[in-house]
Amino acid sequence: MTDKKMISLILGCMCILLSAGIAIQVRTIGGIGTSTGSNSTENQLRDAILKTKENYDNLYEALEKAEVKLETERTNATQNNSELTDLENNIKEANKQLGLTEVTGEGVIVTLNDSTVPLTGSTILSDPNDYLIHYEDIISIINELKNAGAEAISINGQRIVANSVIKCDGTVIKVNGQKIGTPFVISAIGMQETLAQVNRYYGYLWKMKNEWNLDVSFERTKNPITIPKYTGTIKFNYAQSQ
Amino acid sequence: MKTKTKISKAKLVMSITIGIACFALMLVMFMQFKVVKQTDITSIETMRESDLRTELSDWKAKYTELTELYDDVTSRIAEYQSESETDEETAQLLQSELAELNEALGLTDVEGEGITITIQDNGGQELPDDMGYVSNISETDLLVIINELFDAGAEAISINDNRIVAMSDIFRIGGAYLQVNSEPIRSPYVIKAIGDPTYLESAAYNKDGRLTALQEAGHSIQIESSKNRKIQIQKYNGTISTKYMN
Numbered sequence: 001m002t003d004k005k006m007i008s009l010i011l012g013c014m015c016i017l018l019s020a021g022i023a024i025q026v027r028t029i030g031g032i033g034t035s036t037g038s039n040s041t042e043n044q045l046r047d048a049i050l051k052t053k054e055n056y057d058n059l060y061e062a063l064e065k066a067e068v069k070l071e072t073e074r075t076n077a078t079q080n081n082s083e084l085t086d087l088e089n090n091i092k093e094a095n096k097q098l099g100l101t102e103v104t105g106e107g108v109i110v111t112l113n114d115s116t117v118p119l120t121g122s123t124i125l126s127d128p129n130d131y132l133i134h135y136e137d138i139i140s141i142i143n144e145l146k147n148a149g150a151e152a153i154s155i156n157g158q159r160i161v162a163n164s165v166i167k168c169d170g171t172v173i174k175v176n177g178q179k180i181g182t183p184f185v186i187s188a189i190g191m192q193e194t195l196a197q198v199n200r201y202y203g204y205l206w207k208m209k210n211e212w213n214l215d216v217s218f219e220r221t222k223n224p225i226t227i228p229k230y231t232g233t234i235k236f237n238y239a240q241s242q
Numbered sequence: 243m244k245t246k247t248k249i250s251k252a253k254l255v256m257s258i259t260i261g262i263a264c265f266a267l268m269l270v271m272f273m274q275f276k277v278v279k280q281t282d283i284t285s286i287e288t289m290r291e292s293d294l295r296t297e298l299s300d301w302k303a304k305y306t307e308l309t310e311l312y313d314d315v316t317s318r319i320a321e322y323q324s325e326s327e328t329d330e331e332t333a334q335l336l337q338s339e340l341a342e343l344n345e346a347l348g349l350t351d352v353e354g355e356g357i358t359i360t361i362q363d364n365g366g367q368e369l370p371d372d373m374g375y376v377s378n379i380s381e382t383d384l385l386v387i388i389n390e391l392f393d394a395g396a397e398a399i400s401i402n403d404n405r406i407v408a409m410s411d412i413f414r415i416g417g418a419y420l421q422v423n424s425e426p427i428r429s430p431y432v433i434k435a436i437g438d439p440t441y442l443e444s445a446a447y448n449k450d451g452r453l454t455a456l457q458e459a460g461h462s463i464q465i466e467s468s469k470n471r472k473i474q475i476q477k478y479n480g481t482i483s484t485k486y487m488n
Contacts, residue, residue, distance in 0.1 A: 003253075007257075011260070014264055018267060018268075018271075021271050022271075025274055025275075042289075042290070042291050042294060045291065045298055046287070048298055049294065049297055049298050052298065052301040052305055056301060056304060059305065059309065059312060062312065063312045063315060066312060066315045066316055067315055070315055070319050070322070073319050073322035074336070076322070077322050077327065077335075078332065078336070081329055081332075083333070084329060084332055084333060084336060087333065087336040087340060088336060090340055091336065091339055091340050094344060094347060095343065096484055096487065097347055097408075097482045097484055098343060098347055098408075103484075104487070105486040105487045105488055106486055107486070136382060136386065139382070139385050139386065139389060140385070143385055143411050143412060143413075144411075146410065146411040147411035147413055149483075150409060151409065151483055151484060151487050152487055160408065161408050162346075162347075162348060162407050162410075163392050163396070163397070164392070164408075165392050165393040166389060167389065177300060189486050190486050191485075191486060224488075227487075232304075232307075233307045233308065233311045234346045235307070235311070236346070236352075236397045236398075237438075238354040238355055238356065238397055238436050238438065239345070239352040239353070239354045239397040239436040239437075240353060240354055241345050241350040242351045242352065242353055242474070
């Protein structure tokens with residue numbers, strides 16, 4: 001009797017789980033179906049975007065292989081000559097400084113999230129925009145990290161380089177032309193003691209937390225942080241060295 | 243004893259069958275979830291036609307840029323591979339690569355077409371009609387202006403001859419003084435940017451831009467486009483540290 005009960009209970013749980021899964025799927029696919037509509041121009045555009053993306057991904061893969069090959073060729077060409085090896089090392093260092101390599105090191109992680117304060121009671125009449133993270137907040141926090149001695153910074157996996165743009169595009173924030181959403185996780189590599197300045201009393205982060213009630217956190221990680229490389233291109237068409 | 247083993251055998255078969263069925267179902271579900279996740283359909287599926295067009299042109303531009311970079315890398319490989327090369331030629335190749343990297347890092351003086359923006363901080367001046375006083379230009383104002391110029395394709399920017407590099411910061415150090423790269427600066431702020439002058443100009447005059455907002459707030463702004471005329475931007479004088487990066 002107890003055995004049977006157990007079995008039926010387990011079966012029941014399984015069924016509920018499966019049904020929930022199926023329900024979620026149906027809803028997801030249903031959602032896609034409605035927005036797809038019957039507009040053929042839009043569908044063509046979607047196809048074109050997917051195709052370009054695919055081409056881009058393929059080319060990027062080829063580029064990565066070519067870069068590895070370039071490095072081996074360079075090493076081959078410079079071996080047995082210390083002067084040339086020095087030059088090669090300078091090139092490696094410059095690539096690292098530019099943000100063209102993945103780097104690991106000690107550092108901090110700042111997480112920014114919209115406010116969790118519910119719009120009730122005394123706050124019901126306030127502007128909901130005051131409870132969101134704006135691109136200016138991100139620019140300011142990154143500026144603080146740079147001031148505190150950061151050597152490499154990324155936000156939601158996007159490496160910050162000299163020409164990186166953080167902008168507001170309608171309701172989304174774009175970094176390096178890529179859309180990112182909350183929570184904004186900003187990683188910075190550098191000396192932890194100086195980077196901790198970002199978390200100082202009455203600093204920008206402190207204000208975000210205590211005056212604007214935004215959901216922010218600061219973490220000195222025990223383990224080294226890894227920051228991905230910049231995947232865009234850096235090319236000058238107007239500026240020329242003198 | 244006999245009956246008991248029989249029952250448990252039947253039960254065993256049953257539970258195994260059910261187990262396999264459940265496992266298969268789960269597998270299918272996870273596969274589906276994965277497919278839905280991979281296609282990244284939600285972002286472009288919900289876009290409208292105009293958004294889709296900009297998205298497409300963005301990706302096409304990125305693809306073109308990547309093609310150029312790829313051609314660049316492959317031609318370099320070919321150069322290193324060419325058999326007849328002497329050490330001298332290799333050194334030249336390495337030097338030219340390094341020169342390009344240093345240029346991108348902001349470690350060389352550069353010149354080119356661009357724009358010069360001069361901002362006179364009128365902070366403290368009285369506003370007409372008893373509207374109070376003009377507030378000082380802040381570090382955020384300058385950060386946002388730089389961001390807008392880079393968005394318009396600026397390749398090199400300096401503020402009062404301090405080159406903006408990847409880890410440049412702008413801070414208030416009290417009173418009317420700001421600092422860029424730890425160098426104190428004060429009004430008038432002269433921002434130079436090299437890039438396509440047409441794009442840079444339209445960013446500077448953008449009615450939703452920060453420069454327009456500062457002008458409306460009572461500051462004096464002068465924009466000078468240098469089409470067909472070169473402006474010079476100095477190199478970064480500091481060092482770029484990589485001590486903590488491995």
